[in-house]
Amino acid sequence: MSEEDTERDEHDAAGTGADDFESVVAAVHERIEPDAAERAHLRDVADRLTDRAETAARERCPEADVLQVGSTARDTWISGDRDIDIFVRFPPAVDREDLERYGLEVGHETLPDGHEEYAEHPYVKGTVEGFDIDVVPCFRLESATEIRSAVDRTPFHTQYLEARLDDALTADVRLAKQFLKGIGAYGSDLRTRGFSGYLTELLVCESGGFRPLLEAAADWQPPVELDPEGHRATLETGDALSFDDPLVVIDPTDPQRNVAAVCSAENVARFQHYARRFLDAPRADLFDPVEPASLTEAELCTHIERRGTTPVAVRFDAPDLVEDQLYPQLEKSLDGITRGLDDRGFDVFRATAMADETAAILVELAVSERPAVERHDGPPVHVRSHADGFYEAYADDPEAYGPFIDDGRYVTERPREFTTARAFLESDRLFDVGLGAHIETALEDEYTVLLGDEITTLLEEFAEQLSLYFEPRP
Incomplete structure (x- = not known):
């Protein structure tokens, strides 16, 4: 854990020496307001x-x-x-x-x-x-x-907010933006998936200020829906869209749009966490982004040994895409690979994706090796049409155990396709899991599988990202 994070946690735990709310926000605003x-x-x-x-x-x-x-x-x-x-x-x-x-x-x-x-x-x-x-x-x-096109909305956003923002709310918007930057939840790019500037401005206006926003967020029960202009009440039946997001803020200029659609559940929860922390013990340092320390090779090896899990990474050349195109494809590929590992019994513990000149999908496994056989349950014996087919499929298979009967149904124990996570990830079956299109093309060109301590080779490029993974905070 970084020295700054440790100091933050110790300050929180002590609960003493915190400036009151107004003096902290006044000091922060003085340094963030343009001169x-x-x-x-x-x-x-x-x-x-x-x-x-x-x-x-x-x-x-x-x-x-x-x-x-x-x-x-x-x-x-x-x-x-x-x-x-x-x-x-x-x-x-x-x-x-x-x-x-x-x-x-x-x-x-x-x-x-x-x-x-x-x-x-x-x-x-x-x-x-x-x-x-x-x-x-x-x-x-x-x-x-x-x-x-989406950009056509932007002038309407400016007109709407210019009519509603006074000096006090404008000052509170700056505070809210800086607070979200400090906790790492600001930005609507698809890498961050946080709070956009427009969303932040709407939330401050709707709440009536920075402090009321923190107080409201501290008690949010997602899914939360805010409708600044009451559009939902005026829409005819069947006109309204159904939003499946943890935070829904109906665009005042377009009732069919959720301004918070890009905001991830993690960032909504992160905002709640730090809103509570700040209200309990106001501190100026929460407005300052914490730069992650670069993890050393010795520290990484210590984490791996201490956790007793098996990290495995798929590393490849990052496709030449802008971040808003690259990161959705990385997320899709991460979901596909973790699902493929889970389906084969390798029990994914946690996972992440990272990209720079190269890219890596890092998966931490609770189980990295499986037995040479796997159990395959068939239908109950009394369901004759299906049971007969299952029995005939395996009755003459020299590599399978059974079929035998267990609790009234046919069961066979057949050879497992992959007994190690590495074998699966190095096989062509990796391309069956549902990868992002450009990620799939990059993997078809070349990729490397790193297992256990081999992931230390990622440190040269991803020391900060590995620090965030192995030393996480809210």
């Missing part, structure tokens, strides 16, 4: 780029307009945040193909050194004076329910 110089610098860069984008957009479509969106537009950004999001809106009469073409042209004129990236459609990303800039095309629509 006048930082605001002026951001405003200058944003205004120049917005004007440049508007000129380029209207040369192509006189009815186009440009607006800044996101946290820097709503003044909910934290000191040090460097994101400026510029949306170029085109009228709905423009077709999708022209919108994408215009959007890229405007983006490149706005950011001459920028590069193209792809979400639902392409956009231009670049850096200007230390700020990360996105120039994104979208349609200018009357309602978020008319959207043609």
Whole structure:
């Protein structure tokens, strides 16, 4: 466990010396609120780029307009945040193909050194004076329910929140965002699966502040549903969607969307855990992200020996994908591999996936070797049609024991296909478990199976991730 984690736990256990709530949040807010110089610098860069984008957009479509969106537009950004999001809106009469073409042209004129990236459609990303800039095309629509792509909603989000955020709530949004960053639950990317900025802003508005949000979250009983605009009550029968998520926040601008859909059950629970801890003993350090220590080879070997489990890893070259494409495929592959191991009796204890230049699916097994035979229960003898078929299938099998009768049904003991986890993972049957498409292609090219102490070779690339796995915290 890292020194910082130990200090946090000791502080919690002692329950003394904690500053009161108001003094802690006041001190935190003082250091996270952008100062006048930082605001002026951001405003200058944003205004120049917005004007440049508007000129380029209207040369192509006189009815186009440009607006800044996101946290820097709503003044909910934290000191040090460097994101400026510029949306170029085109009228709905423009077709999708022209919108994408215009959007890229405007983006490149706005950011001459920028590069193209792809979400639902392409956009231009670049850096200007230390700020990360996105120039994104979208349609200018009357309602978020008319959207043609996900980005069309974003201007409606900005309009909704600008009308509701006052200075006090804006300050509390900053606190909530920094708190979520500190506990590792902020970010809607598919690697983190945490709380997005928009979701955080809605939660603070709906709760009435940072402290009321913590108090509410501490007592959440998932699934939790919040409906800021009461959309559920106005929908006709059959119109509402059914959300199967631990936290549901109905988008005020689109009643068919759960703003918290990406938020994992683990991050909802993490927020609850630390909300309770902070309310019990307010501490400024909970707002500061804890960088995991790099696990040493000796420490890793000690964990393996102490736990008495068998770690096994499948390592391969990471597919060349953006994280939001890579991590869902890693999760799918992790689920498939763990299920394949469990189905063959190797009893998965815990597992995780990690990626950088290479990728690894690490599975910790309670059982790594199985007997040479496995029991196969057949139907009850009295169910003649099925029982006869089972008996005939195994009666002349020289490698099987039986069939014999146990508790009124036929049973046979047949040779096990794989007696070790390594044998299964190194076989072609690995490709039957349901892998992500690009992960499967990478494994077809080449992969390595690491067992037991062999996983120490992962330390060069994944020392921090292994620290998080073997020294976990809430």
